[in-house]
Amino acid sequence: GENVEQHPSTLSVQEGDSAVIKCTYSDSASNYFPWYKQELGKRPQLIIDIRSNVGEKKDQRIAVTLNKTAKHFSLHITETQPEDSAVYFCAASTSSPGQDMRFGAGTRLTVKP
């Protein structure tokens, strides 16, 4: 089955700096890669996703890149703000029936003002 590894487990940056979180996956059939943000005590919320037919996607200060050959994808947050502080999870899945999404262990991002 799919195995997703995420690094780093914790990340601390100064406000205004960039943050990068990296994930690798094992199943070459995976074709959908979402990123979720979870604030303390709250539900995970989808912030951006990418499918395997594109290499990069951007939404304001957030971007995701995908390298299918190397089987890794990354989340980039620019101009970080204190409200970006949260736990971020990557995930990978295929569109095959019975194949479900597997999550990375999470990265706790702290943005210091």
Add this chain to the structure above:
Amino acid sequence: NAGVMQNPRHLVRRRGQEARLRCSPMKGHSHVYWYRQLPEEGLKFMVYLQKENIIDESGMPKERFSAEFPKEGPSILRIQQVVRGDSAAYFCASSTDRSKNIQYFGAGTRLSVL
């Protein structure tokens, strides 16, 4: 659209009791997923269901845990004879047929076993 609704939000049980967690998917969503999250840890997949069918239960413990998604009503995750190690947040997510990758999460049920 009310989103994915889970209840109760908090559930306290004594060891040996049963816990029932409910999840109503978003309107129009026919796929439901259950995840368990231990404190300071990630989301662990438990089970994936469609209406009246269990599609993938590879993440669910073989004993004491069961899940269903009946034709009418919410999906239920049932934990029998709870133990302290079952204490966790249980999240439900749902998706549509056409974009079943994209999962939207409920607010979770926090189970505490005394």
